Amino acid sequence: MRGARLHRYREPLRLDELPEPAVLAPNDVIVRVGGAGLCRTDLHIQEGQWAEKSGVELPYVLGHENAGWVEEVGAAVDNVAVGDAVIVHPLVTCGLCRACRIGDDVHCENSSFPGITVDGGFAELLRTTARSLVKLDAGLDPKDVAALADAGLTAYHVVAKAARIVRPGSHVVVIGAGGLGHIGIQCLRAMTPAEVIVLDPSERALALASELGADHAVPVDGSHVERVRELTDGRGAEAVIDFVGEHGIIPDGVAMLRDAGSYFVVGYGENVDVPTIDIISREISFIGNLVGSWDDLAELMTLTRQGKVTLHTTAYPLDAVNDAMADLDDGRVQGRAILVPAGAGG
Known part of the structure; x- marks a missing residue:
């Protein structure tokens, strides 16, 4: 072969x-x-x-x-x-x-x-x-x-974790609408009541995100942190799901997180560098995700059969x-x- x-x-x-x-x-x-x-x-x-x-x-x-x-x-x-x-x-x-x-x-x-x-x-x-x-x-x-x-399984796995903490009125930021992110958006729509904010530098990716049900598609253009803060009434998101984990996006993702929020790490390539006093004083959590x-x-294949993913x-x-x-x-x-x-x- x-x-x-x-x-x-x-x-x-x-x-x-x-x-x-x-x-x-x-x-x-x-x-x-x-x-x-x-x-x-x-x-x-x-x-x-x-x-x-x-x-x-x-x-x-x-x-x-x-x-x-x-x-x-x-x-x-x-x-x-x-x-x-x-x-x-x-x-x-x-x-x-x-x-x-x-x-x-x-x-x-x-x-x-x-x-x-x-x-x-x-x-x-x-x-x-x-x-x-x-x-x-x-x-x-x-x-x-x-x-x-893998891509779908990992996206489902992290959304299943996030679904335990989001409620009606919650915001979830999705960083990256590519291979994993576009599946994660669909899982969020199918499994949670959250308002979904998607970040990506690509206009094509953002258009796809909107097509798949994202409530807000925000370009990564230098003003994205401020835009997310505006969309969350200045408080930040209950959950940030980072499908990128590199290109300098991690500090921005942390800045989008509300106090007592959770940062789900999926993409990798760079380090999470946050002062421990900030983790304690803000009571924020960092959660790793490895496939599922x-x-x-x-369960993901059930959503696929139902046409939801x-x-x-x-x-x-x-x-x-x-x-x-x-x-x-x-x-x-x-x-x-x-x-x-x-x-x-x-």
């Missing part, structure tokens, strides 16, 4: 001929990839930011947002069958540790992370396990939903992986870039 592998950090990926993955354990499932989403994490991996944290050995196949069709199953698999369309939870989890048993499988003590710590889905076939799969409802095409496996659980993914995508063939990476890096992708292996089909 063909797969796009990273051979050296800070170099383009290479399309290689690779052995097909095999079923090695009773719960293993081989998925024929119908779509694999690109993520800024893939850019960070390519840049070497994850080298020490992941401990992965090069070369390996990237791609952690995957959907497709079941190609082969292990002897103990009975929740999916060959030919089923599925979306793949990004983690392979054990199901036995305490985190898994309480439904917090994103913190599984024995997990692997295809596309980050082992071979992922920028290929024609992917090995995962039955525990990681959510069957797709009829009418959902893997290439149209693949990025929901299998339950989160199943849709994914804006741009498709690329697998052999154009480096074009897709460059377009993502340069901000030319609206929504999410999806790699579609040649011949992918149900």
